[in-house]
Amino acid sequence: MFDKHAREMFEEQIESAKAWPNACNHHADIDMAHAQGMVAYALIRGDIGHEEAARMNNTIKAVQLNRTAKEIREQRMAAA
Numbered sequence: 001m002f003d004k005h006a007r008e009m010f011e012e013q014i015e016s017a018k019a020w021p022n023a024c025n026h027h028a029d030i031d032m033a034h035a036q037g038m039v040a041y042a043l044i045r046g047d048i049g050h051e052e053a054a055r056m057n058n059t060i061k062a063v064q065l066n067r068t069a070k071e072i073r074e075q076r077m078a079a080a
Contacts, residue, residue: 002042010038010056017063022071032060 002010017031036057043053 002038002048006038006042006047010035013038014059014063017060017067022067022074025067025071028063028067032064035060 013031013035017028017035020028020031039048039053039056039060042048043050048056
């Protein structure tokens with residue numbers, strides 16, 4: 001399991017990725033990549049199991065999908 005500090009860092013990266021405007025997708029991608037790296041490192045070290053890693057990666061994927069949906073929605077609104 002992630003220790004308290006690592007869990008806080010992971011959640012900060014996720015919240016930061018959520019907070020970036022769509023014009024700054026590259027910044028959000030960096031935050032999400034950092035979070036994915038933390039998950040991979042913890043999994044390799046044996047700090048977390050495969051189930052917890054999958055849950056954390058699903059959280060990251062949800063943020064990615066929500067950002068994509070928001071961007072598409074904004075593009076459609078701008079075109080209308």
